[in-house]
Amino acid sequence: MDRTPQQFLGTNVLITGASKGIGGACAQAFSRHGANVWLTDVDDAAGRMHAATLGEGVHYRHLDVTSESDWATVTAEISGHGPLHVLVNSAGAAIKAPLTGTSLDQFRTMVDLNLTGTFLGIKAAAGAMSAGGSIINLASLRGVLATAELGAYGASKFGVRALTKVAALELADRGIRVNAVCPGSIDTAITASAGFAADDVEAYVRSIPMQRRGTPAEVAKVILFLAGDDSSYVTGTDMLVDGGTAAGVRTPKKSTQKV
Template sequence: MGRLSGKVALITGAARGQGAAAARRFVDEGARVMVTDVTDDEGKDLAAALGDAAGYEHLDVTDEAQWSAVVARTVAEFGSLDVLVNNAGLLHFAELEHTALADYERVVRVNQTGTFLGMRSVVEPMTAAGGGSIVNVSSVEGLAGMPLVSAYTASKFAIRGMTKVAALELGDKGIRVNSIHPGMIDTDMVRTALGGDVDASPAVVRLALKRMGRPEEIAAMAAFLACDDSSYCTGGEFPVDGGATATHALRL
């Protein structure tokens, strides 16, 4: 029996990277998972590979109606909804003075508004199930700033704050809400945002653990926060960052 046996999870941005790793880990732990993304081919392939324990649904997290539809389908198909992992996100690099309003709003709409809509959409089914766990994927940029990512940082700080408000409001319904703060994780998101391969070694050597993180390490934290082992954790922020937030800018 896995730690998530009997639980039903909905994971956004789950076609690849951190989201796909979470979907695999959750199924391995005994959960049934609704994989959602806008990258349909990869999402369908992942759900098929996971077998009867998974389904796939297209979900643009900025679309209110699509949230209603995917939550309704998850409950109808799997019988309940116990866990939401708000993982979908965008990253955009630009200096503040060169950040177009359209790019800023696009990042905020996916990262921040998508998380808000997700949390709001699952309150009713989780309440009906007697409780649940919401895991919001923020970032180390939700704990401190970094040059060139003003929109991303704003959205990830917002996720951190919304997590705490939701935890306070939903605790008496048995719904726990926590945020994960990944550091440098080896996924395609950074490489895609920069337009190609990126040499991360100058930053990696400054980390306590001297390596990039793996998507599976974020998935492990998500599984912990989703399961009953974290039953007294809510409103918390959980860095998975190789020690990035243990230091400050004056480190030699």
């Protein structure tokens, strides 16, 4: 028997990039906690399939986060069911290339998807959150620590942290909290994508203080905390979920990677 407390019972939750990965784990977690979940993505086949596994109160809709009209359509539909309470801006992608090997098109694509998509989401959600609410943006450890070969991605994620803080300041008096999470390396399609194939993954994982990648479910738990009343006095923050990577530097030993 599922004994998950129905913490989000009756709340309307919109999640982008929710067909899989971190957004997909959030959809599952909010639905287990009783929310009405609008799971959105551009990968319609995967989104519909994921929504079907989650049962009642879960809807799949096509929402390209770079399209202002898609945002308007989906938030108008949700408004027909009452105010929007939570938005999770999870849609995103990464390209791995040195700046000199990044085309203008690639750079613009990264900024458009990761940063402009988040901007449009904040605007649309703020209009639909007539009873206050919580917006959680997916930034990244790479938007906290500059990372070689992740210039376009990192620039977009540093930008997401800036947008988060400005939105928190501007929306606080309407009871809308805005926070970011900054995951380190999480086991999803992004970290398995072709651009990362040349990396020494074992050495990388040993460099993480907790010596492992995180899971989408571990990020979703932090997002649920930021969405709910347990974080009622938290806004404008960016929370690292990175196994300790940004805490500082460890000197590797000759015989073992353990400090």
